[in-house]
Amino acid sequence: MTTGAVPADESPEVLLTRLVAPHADAWDRAGAIPDEVVRALAAAGVLCAEVPGKWGGLGLDPLAHGRLTAHAGTLCASVRSLMTSQAMVAWALTRWGDAEQRERFLPRLATGATAAVAFSEAGAGSDLGAMRTTVVDQGATVRVDGAKVWTTGGTYADLVLVFGRHGDGTAMVLVPTDTPGLTVTRRPDPSGCRAAGHADLRFDGVVLDRSHLLPGAGAPLSFVGQSVLAAGRLSIAWGCLGMIRSCLREAVRHARVREQFGQPLYRHQLVARHLGETRAAEQSLLRLCEHASRSWSEGVPEMFDAALVAKHVGATAAASAASAAAQVLASAGARDGHPVARALRDAKLMEIIEGSNEICQLQLAEQAMGVYA
Numbered sequence: 001m002t003t004g005a006v007p008a009d010e011s012p013e014v015l016l017t018r019l020v021a022p023h024a025d026a027w028d029r030a031g032a033i034p035d036e037v038v039r040a041l042a043a044a045g046v047l048c049a050e051v052p053g054k055w056g057g058l059g060l061d062p063l064a065h066g067r068l069t070a071h072a073g074t075l076c077a078s079v080r081s082l083m084t085s086q087a088m089v090a091w092a093l094t095r096w097g098d099a100e101q102r103e104r105f106l107p108r109l110a111t112g113a114t115a116a117v118a119f120s121e122a123g124a125g126s127d128l129g130a131m132r133t134t135v136v137d138q139g140a141t142v143r144v145d146g147a148k149v150w151t152t153g154g155t156y157a158d159l160v161l162v163f164g165r166h167g168d169g170t171a172m173v174l175v176p177t178d179t180p181g182l183t184v185t186r187r188p189d190p191s192g193c194r195a196a197g198h199a200d201l202r203f204d205g206v207v208l209d210r211s212h213l214l215p216g217a218g219a220p221l222s223f224v225g226q227s228v229l230a231a232g233r234l235s236i237a238w239g240c241l242g243m244i245r246s247c248l249r250e251a252v253r254h255a256r257v258r259e260q261f262g263q264p265l266y267r268h269q270l271v272a273r274h275l276g277e278t279r280a281a282e283q284s285l286l287r288l289c290e291h292a293s294r295s296w297s298e299g300v301p302e303m304f305d306a307a308l309v310a311k312h313v314g315a316t317a318a319a320s321a322a323s324a325a326a327q328v329l330a331s332a333g334a335r336d337g338h339p340v341a342r343a344l345r346d347a348k349l350m351e352i353i354e355g356s357n358e359i360c361q362l363q364l365a366e367q368a369m370g371v372y373a
Contacts, residue, residue: 045110046068048086048110055102057109061297066235069083071242084232091231092117114157116197117161142207145206148162153196159176174214183202185201186199193346240317243343243347244282248275255271275328278325289310289314312360315351316351326341
């Protein structure tokens with residue numbers, strides 16, 4: 001596949017449609033996105049479109065960025081996953097990095113470099129406090145030892161934002177993937193977001209200049225990690241909105257032309273119920289995502305709570321929408337690579353990552369206690 005130069009007047013939405021839409025099914029079956037496509041998206045700033053123009057980014061506000069993420073979600077959840085990962089790294093640098101780090105790394109992320117976030121470990125998924133990866137400050141250098149699993153985008157990444165133990169707290173360190181001591185191993189045959197480049201990482205005495213260590217080392221994981229997770233949750237919520245729209249589009253197209261018992265499927269009330277409930281879910285999630293993005297624009301204290309609500313509702317709604325669409329399409333959608341077949345697998349993954357449904361429910365219960373107790 002040849003991407004060619006990105007036209008200067010081509011919008012991010014048009015670029016995504018041109019590069020992604022015709023090939024998403026094939027990438028899902030192959031389990032990989034061509035490197036030249038990933039590089040083209042990165043070079044165009046699409047993978048972290050909120051980076052301000054002063055660092056070479058597109059400078060989209062959270063609402064515009066969310067709408068772009070939703071558009072990607074309608075096309076390919078694997079591409080959207082790369083956008084989420086890179087946006088999380090860019091947000092962490094913007095929020096936690098010092099001036100030198102922002103000047104050094106954000107222009108790279110906005111104009112061609114790729115990035116991933118390494119949270120999870122074999123024994124630390126929902127319980128990130130059980131992380132064993134260590135980040136040791138050695139004065140002029142820092143040393144990273146440990147292992148991470150299921151790092152989305154790790155296969156494609158030039159840089160990985162690694163979370164690890166630092167004394168009694170946590171630390172974030174930005175590790176180039178060509179650093180000696182770092183081994184990147186592609187996760188074979190994932191069930192969801194197959195082409196998102198999931199990878200396992202091993203750090204054996206990785207030594208970096210201290211300038212790669214983000215400020216705030218030693219802060220509580222709940223303070224640092226949850227804020228970065230919240231950025232990912234907001235992106236996932238918008239991506240789920242796109243997934244719901246894709247499922248609804250496929251279901252409606254089929255229900256209009258497929259006839260049973262002498263009339264189109266959508267004329268059958270039980271089929272129409274699937275379409276109506278999915279439309280209601282799409283509209284409800286849209287309002288939640290818009291509210292969450294406006295909260296982020298305003299920087300209000302409730303911004304993290306709003307992202308959590310949107311992510312949990314979005315993941316649940318996307319899984320329901322995919323199931324409903326599969327029911328409407330029946331055998332017409334039951335083939336590997338079909339948008340609805342992809343959504344069935346991809347949406348289930350959304351109920352697990354960036355806080356499983358159960359973790360989100362526990363945190364929402366804490367919200368409720370704080371508001372209504």
